[in-house]
Amino acid sequence: MRRFLRENALTLFFLGILVLALIGQAFSGWSLYNDEQLAQAGAEVSLWRYLTSSSFAVDVAENWQSEYLQFFLYIFVTVWLVQRGSPESKEPGEEGLESDRAQKVGPHAADDSPRWAPIKGLRGALFSRSLGLAMGGIFLLSWLAQSLAGRAAYNAEQLASYQDPLSWTGYVTSADFWNRTTQNWQSEFLAVASMAALSIYLRQRGSPESKPVGAPDEATGIEG
Incomplete structure (x- = not known):
């Protein structure tokens, strides 16, 4: 496993920060989306519903x-x-x-x-x-x-x-x-x-x- 991680570290690093960036985008986008919904007298949505939107x-x-x-x-x-x-x-x-x-x-x-x-x-x-x-x-x-x-x-x-x-x-x-x-x-x-x-x-x-x-x-x- 250590050898695999070392030999594929570059790809794994960027895949890891990709996941972190997507998580950050998901939560920040969800918050912004719900703010816009409330501003337009709409209903807030769940995180899952936003992710599938x-x-x-x-x-x-x-x-x-x-x-x-x-x-x-x-x-x-x-x-x-x-x-x-x-x-x-x-x-x-x-x-x-x-x-x-x-x-x-x-x-x-x-x-x-x-x-x-x-x-x-x-x-x-x-x-x-x-x-x-x-x-x-x-x-x-x-x-x-x-x-x-x-x-x-x-x-x-x-x-x-x-x-x-x-x-x-x-x-x-x-x-x-x-x-x-x-x-x-x-x-x-x-x-x-x-x-x-x-x-x-x-x-x-x-x-x-x-x-x-x-x-x-x-x-x-x-x-x-």
């Missing part, structure tokens, strides 16, 4: 979709675009998919390579892009969940105000949906741009996201 679901989904969009774009864009001096980038001149030899695929696969690495054709092509496709798929599913939960929450407010509800297509083209979406996207894009640029000049000793402390600023694609 569209209001909670849309708040979670809109954050998840923006995070997975960030990773999806970053994985694919870094194939073709570089940032000189950033450990997050390949060296200038190495843009592209790289050779089979460099990627250890097909006849260049090693004995310990994943079993799909030597395979050519559709399976090999899918496996060689599986990380980005997985992130893109989770993004689309999260975005769909946001649209469905957001529509339900929006229509509940519309009906409470004696206004007509919107269809799904009407909601995904509405200002409410795109306001929720873009306010998350801009923060993710800023964070990625900041990481790529600041890591040129700043260091974090011992982190694989940083260059070695003594590495020159123009050094690209090396990790500490």
